[in-house]
Amino acid sequence: MTERDDAYRDGNSLAGPLSEIFAVDVTAAGGRCAHCGLTGPVATMRVYGSAEAMVGRCPGCEEVMMRLVRGPDAAWLDLRGTVTLRIPLPPD
Amino acid sequence: MGIISRGFHGRSRDGDVKLPPGQYLTHDFPVLSAGPTPRVPLERWEFTVTTEAGQVHRWSWQDILALPSVTPTVDLHCVTKWSKLGTNWQGVSLDVLLADVETAADYALVHSYGGYTTNLPLEDLLDGQAWIAYRYDGEDLMPEHGGPARLLVPHLYLWKSAKWVRGIQLLLEDEPGFWETAGYHNYGDPWREQRYQGD
Ligand SMILES: [Zn+2]
Numbered sequence: 236m237t238e239r240d241d242a243y244r245d246g247n248s249l250a251g252p253l254s255e256i257f258a259v260d261v262t263a264a265g266g267r268c269a270h271c272g273l274t275g276p277v278a279t280m281r282v283y284g285s286a287e288a289m290v291g292r293c294p295g296c297e298e299v300m301m302r303l304v305r306g307p308d309a310a311w312l313d314l315r316g317t318v319t320l321r322i323p324l325p326p327d
Numbered sequence: 328m329g330i331i332s333r334g335f336h337g338r339s340r341d342g343d344v345k346l347p348p349g350q351y352l353t354h355d356f357p358v359l360s361a362g363p364t365p366r367v368p369l370e371r372w373e374f375t376v377t378t379e380a381g382q383v384h385r386w387s388w389q390d391i392l393a394l395p396s397v398t399p400t401v402d403l404h405c406v407t408k409w410s411k412l413g414t415n416w417q418g419v420s421l422d423v424l425l426a427d428v429e430t431a432a433d434y435a436l437v438h439s440y441g442g443y444t445t446n447l448p449l450e451d452l453l454d455g456q457a458w459i460a461y462r463y464d465g466e467d468l469m470p471e472h473g474g475p476a477r478l479l480v481p482h483l484y485l486w487k488s489a490k491w492v493r494g495i496q497l498l499l500e501d502e503p504g505f506w507e508t509a510g511y512h513n514y515g516d517p518w519r520e521q522r523y524q525g526d
Contacts, residue, residue, distance in 0.1 A: 311510025
C-alpha cells in the first residue's frame with residue numbers, strides 16, 4: 236500500500252489549489268455544511284483524494300462539502316454540499 | 328473507436344508494453360479514495376439491481392459466492408495516470424447478474440457503500456466486460472481496494488470501477504455520478520484519453 240486507507244489531510248491542503256481560483260484565502264472562510272449545518276473554517280475540512288481530484292468532507296458528519304477537479308486547462312469546483320461560505324473581508 | 332489505433336500510443340520504457348495515451352506503468356497498487364473506507368459486515372452486505380420500473384433484484388454475500396465465478400486478468404488505467412497491467416481478479420460477471428433482469432434501460436448508475444456513485448451505459452456492463460469482483464491476486468479483496476466487493480469495468484478509467492459496490496440502478500436517462508458531475512468525463516475511455524469534461 237502506498238497510502239493509509241483512511242488517510243485524509245486537513246483543509247489547509249486546499250489553500251494552494253483554491254488560491255488559483257479565488258483572490259482571497261478560502262481556507263479562512265467559514266463554510267456551512269448543507270447536510271448537518273455545522274459551520275467552521277474550510278481549513279477544518281477532511282480532504283481526500285489526489286491533487287487532480289480533491290474531496291472536502293465535513294468534520295462533523297463526513298458528508299461531501301466540496302469537490303475540486305483540476306484539469307490541465309480548467310478547474311471544476313462543486314460546492315453543492317456547502318450552503319454558504321462566509322468570507323472575512325477587511326472593513327470598508 | 329476505429330479512428331485511433333490502439334497500438335500507436337505511449338510505448339513505455341518498461342519494454343514493449345502499450346499503454347493508453349498519457350499513462351505510466353506502475354507495479355504497486357495505489358489507493359485513492361473520495362472518503363473514508365466503509366466497513367460492511369458480510370452478514371449485512373447485499374448487492375441489488377434496481378430496474379427503471381422499481382423492481383429490485385437482491386443478492387446476499389452467500390448468494391454472490393454461490394454464483395459461477397470467473398477469473399479475469401485485466402489492465403487497470405487510473406485517471407491519475409498510472410496503469411497496472413495483468414491484474415488477477417475473481418468475481419461474478421454482470422452478464423450472470425443481469426441475465427434475468429427485465430429492463431429497457433440504456434444507462435446504469437452504480438451505487439457504493441459510503442455514498443459514491445458512477446454512471447455508464449448499460450452495454451458497457453455486458454458481454455464479458457464487467458464483474459462484481461471479490462478476490463484480488465488470490466486473496467479476499469481488501470477494504471482499501473474496495474472489498475468486500477467492487478465493480479470491475481477495466482476498459483474504462485478506474486473511477487468507473489466503483490469500490491464497495493452496493494447496487495446498480497438501471498435508468499432510461501443517463502444520470503452523472505460523483506465525479507462525472509464535478510468535471511470528470513462522462514464516459515472515461517482511457518484509449519481516447521477522456522479524463523475531463525470536453526476531452
Ligand atoms: Zn456536516
